[in-house]
Amino acid sequence: AQKVTQAQTEISVVEKEDVTLDCVYETRDTTYYLFWYKQPPSGELVFLIRRNSFDEQNEISGRYSWNFQKSTSSFNFTITASQVVDSAVYFCALEPRSTDKLIFGTGTRLQVFP
Amino acid sequence: EAGVAQSPRYKIIEKRQSVAFWCNPISGHATLYWYQQILGQGPKLLIQFQNNGVVDDSQLPKDRFSAERLKGVDSTLKIQPAKLEDSAVYLCASSLSRDRGANEKLFFGSGTQLSVL
Secondary structure, three states: OOEEEOOOOEEEEEOOOOEEEOOEEEOOOOOEEEEEEEEOOOOOOEEEEEEEOOOOOOEEEOOEEEEEEHHHOEEEEEEOOOOHHHOEEEEEEEEEOOOOOOEEOOOEEEEEEO | OOOOEEEOOEEEEOOOOOEEEEEEOOOOOOEEEEEEEOOOOOOEEEEEEEOOEEEEOOOOOOOOEEEEOOOOOOEEEEEOOOOHHHOEEEEEEEEOOOOHHHOOOOEEOOOEEEEEO
């Protein structure tokens, strides 16, 4: 099966807290890409990051960081010192090289309260 | 740079009526996608165009859905007749090329929210 599981439906935090969004994937491909997208209330999905299956190096971009672990098939996303503007639905997605199709998880709604 | 434009933003129709959505991708983007996002779910690909040709329409319910991209630029997605379960947000996305391994990423529009009553 090729699928993405985001077990957390909704998370609420208070501003300045750190929060981690979980993503677990399944694929039979050895080459694949993993993505995170942000969907604010305006509706469009905003690209955050893309990783390929051969690059397990963790990445940090400002307050955002990503932890890719092939051993556990996980690609978790952490927001440090969350802000109200981070409130959105976040989607993890998998693109197996054999299909070149994006498979999205069901999303995690993050609410950051002031 | 202008983003992906979609219209209308909202549409309410009764079941068995027809409806059409329009998408204008980012200038120069050869690949165009239509996704369906049902409430509480992630987007699901309906159809993918490369210029004016269909690359993948395996998940398009062809008995009622149709899409075209005649001049390889803007695209329309039509539903005829609509069913209650078609209520969803229809997202259009575009990318420079089809080769996603070349580090291309998708740019999404804000979507059309369809309610079928």
